[in-house]
Amino acid sequence: MFSIGDSLDLVPIAAFHGRGKRTGVYGAFLLACYDYNNEEFQSICKIGTGFTEQDLELRSASLRSKVIPGPKYEDTMKPDVWFEAGEVWEVKAADLTISPVHHAAVGIVDSDKGISLRFSRLVRVRPDKNPEEASSSEQDDSEDRDEDVDK
Template sequence: MLYLDGKPLIQEQLKHRREHLYDSLKEEPGFLQFATAITSNDIEEIQTFLDAAVNASCEGLIIKTLDRDATYEPSKRSNNWLKLKKDYMDSIGDSVDLVPIAAFHGRGKRTGVYGAFLLACYDGSNEEFQSICKIGTGFSEVMLEERSASLRSKVIPKPKSYYRYSDTISPDVWFEPSEVWEVKAADLTISPVHRAAVGTVDPDKGISLRFPRLVRVREDKPPEQASSSELIAEMYFAQKHNHPNNKDEDGDD
């Protein structure tokens, strides 16, 4: 709903535009039906909804912000809405093993635990951990409590000199490198924020993971055996070769 009763609505948040839509139109079987939708910020619920969409022979989901930065921007690509397809979830193939080096305090129902973590790959040549993504999905409540409890004992007062990250990243706490997490993602993209394999694909930008999701904790690996920056670069170039129409968006995770 972009225009109603002589009034443009594109500067209205999606929540209000949708209310106007529902108030202005009525469903009629076989003629008009509103798109099936849920309102949620729970990754497990969204995953279930995606599975149901795919099982109903739909291509996937459109995920939109609802009441913050949710105006309509015609003819402009925006992070306010994203396509989520089933094949995105497995598109990079192999998982990667990454090290949590920092965290952000949780809010709402995640108050009291960490809500998101900053992950890094390992550059053996420079002996440094390079940030690659911020992850806050793929955690059950129990797993989030376990990881938060485990990492609280690893909090350090400031980042290590061998951590490489952008000054625009401001975690609430930093960790001693101690754990390795197996992570899957939708794809890899050039990032102005993260520093994984910086200089390999762009002089000043690194590589980041889009839509990262925790698979498991790798208790069999020390941090120095995390996925290397060289491997991350190889996966990025392999993705570009296999998907020549892919375009880097200079976006962050």
């Protein structure tokens, strides 16, 4: 879980209804980074594993008041509900990968594809940050990787 260096601060922009024992809560969330140049959120991963039942209940309850009628962001994925940006979550992941689905960093790494996080996990909610302070799609963590190599 340390291969991308530092954690990322991401914003939940949508969710998928839970099924089975997750019925009644959101079972997975679509997270986004912030593109400062275009002043928009860009999806970077879908996160649904690693939550306790209590985590899902808390996150679902917190986000229900932020539901909006339709996508305010790109809609490559088809989530069940969309949110107004209002929370920031600190997330760790195993790796970055090129993605034809997510829009984070489209045009930076590939002209038609974005980047996505692999094996993302929620670390904590960041009430001290506003959504526009989320990690940027242009953020470079190569300095963090260089420091890890030296250890």
